[in-house]
Amino acid sequence: MNCEDLKNKLEMDFKEQVHSLNITPQKEVILTARDENYLDICQSLFSKPEYDFKHLSCLTAVDYIKENKITVVCHLWSYSQKCQLTVKLETNREQPRVPTVEKIWKSANWFEREVFDLYGVIFEGHSDLRRIMMPDDYKKFPLRKDFADDGFIVKPN
Amino acid sequence: MTDLLLSQIDINSNSLTETDEYIVNLGPQHPATHGVLRLVVKLDGEVVKETMPVLGYLHRSIEKICENRTYPQCITYTDRVDYASAMSANLAYAMAAEKLLNIEIPPRAQWLRMIFVELQRIASHLLWLGAFAGDLGAFTPFLYGLRERERVLDLFEMTCGQRLTYNYIRIGGVMIDVLPEFVEKCRLFLDYFFKKVDEYEELLTYNPIFLERTKGVGFITPEEAINWGLAGPSLRGSGVSCDIRKQQPYLFYDQIDFKEEISYGGDCWSRYKVRMNEMRQCVSIIRQCLDHMGPGAVEAKLPPVLKGPNGQEAYSRIESSRGEMGVYLVGNGTPKPWKCKFRCASFNNLSVIDKLTRGWKVADIMAVLGSLDIIIPEVDR
Secondary structure, X not given: OOHHHXXXXXXXXXXXXXXXXXEOOOOOEEEEXXXXXXXXXXXXXXXXXXXOOOEEEEEEEEEEOOOOEEEEEEEEEEOOOOEEEEEEEEEEOOOOEEEOOOOOOOOHHHHHXXXXXXXXXXXXXXXOOOOOOOOOOOXXXXXXXXXXXXXXXXXXX | OXXXXXXXXXXXXXXXXXXXXXXXXXXXXXXXXXXXXXXXXXXXXXXXXXXXXXXXXXXXXXXXXXXXXXXOOHHHHHHHHOHHHHHHHHHHHHHHHHHHHOOOOOHHHHHHHHHHHHHHHHHHHHHHHHHHHHHOOOOHHHHHHHHHHHHHHHHHHHHHOOOOOOOOXXXXXXXXXXXXXXXXXXXXXXXXXXXXXXXXXXXXXXXXHHHHHHOOOOOOOHHXXXXXXXXXXXXXXXXXXXXXXXXXXXXXXXXXOOOOOOOOOOOHHHXXXXXXXXXXXXXXXXXXXXXXXXXXXXXXXXOOOOOOOOOOEEEEEEEEOOEEEEEEEEOOOOOOOOEEEEEOHHHHHHHOHHHHHOOOEOOHHHHHHHHHOOOHHHHHO
């Protein structure tokens, strides 16, 4: 399935449930979900045979400090349809809380722990939300753009 | 941590012979964990009840460092993401950057990239073979594997002067063209190496002791393996066709005739068998690349300063030696990436260790860990 087909199909199925849906110049389809529909969209993408996104390739977050938001980004891959999709969910930077997709893709367990560890995003309903890279008693979130440590000051661009 | 774990243990006081679960710390300085990985193992006698990996001993915050370097500077750090397969990491990053910046690569550079990535796959699998067999108590394959790996490293050294961290595949092509004698030396090595794979297989594949240690151990079904995010040879060992070189061909893999190696057992032995067969496929791929490669430029003309387009992003995946390696880049109109994420196969392959080892004996943890081909710098980054 090429990216135009995928976009048209997604537009038909999820038109009311997304903020935006577009094809980037890099030929990737990006879907930005509404908060309340995020889990439903993920569940349909996983279980509907015409999408069949069984593989969560990557889950990460991006800190947009100027817009005061953190975006959680999921990259999905469908082994049967051979297509790639990016699902995004935006959340507030002060109180970042998003629902977990661990129940759908088990691989999200560690991905979400990593995002929690480095960005401080709380995944609601996660079974084991502990720090994964940094020490357990660490207080800061290193991949945030305003992160600063003694002797290691980072200025956001 | 230990106090917390001890409180979870319930003593089965009703049975006549009282058994007690206890906790063993494997690592972080254990030879079989291939680096600084700590496994907290809950045991009942010799039976594993739970395995909890503790990561982060090798966390160098490479993703944070990359956000503060320019696009070409980041290549050096990708070497350190996976030092046993640095060419693949170079390629994954370079391809993501080229996708973001929309750069075309000359054909000769693409063939060279394929040759070096496949040579790297051979070297990486040889190191894995030695370590895996070593974990199971067979020391000879380690010597055999490193003997041939040395010859691959000689080819690398001849081309880019490095034996471990190459920094060879750059944005826009490769660092430098190969020497005129490289093709002949490479062919000599391939002829020599192809026969050696049979030698390793003779030592291990149907060896009764090896079979006893690996057959049926660490079983995972295809559906579960996909759901847990396994990738590469570990997933193909469960009978899933997942090779990105076939699924989403990059470079010139669609012009090459090669077989995707799949084994259906889902156990340690199948994962081993996939890697052994893959080494033979590597030889065939490199031979075809050498035949196809014509003269020409090895580097595209690039602007003096590479600036990622504002608000755009790229996610590119390759089949590295350990499985799927993806790089996610977000540009913001400056010479530095706003976000750089490495999706490494070892990270996800390690997350399944608890599932694979439950109910097996403590010695089987080594077999499972070895068969997943974990490399710790890639897990921790």
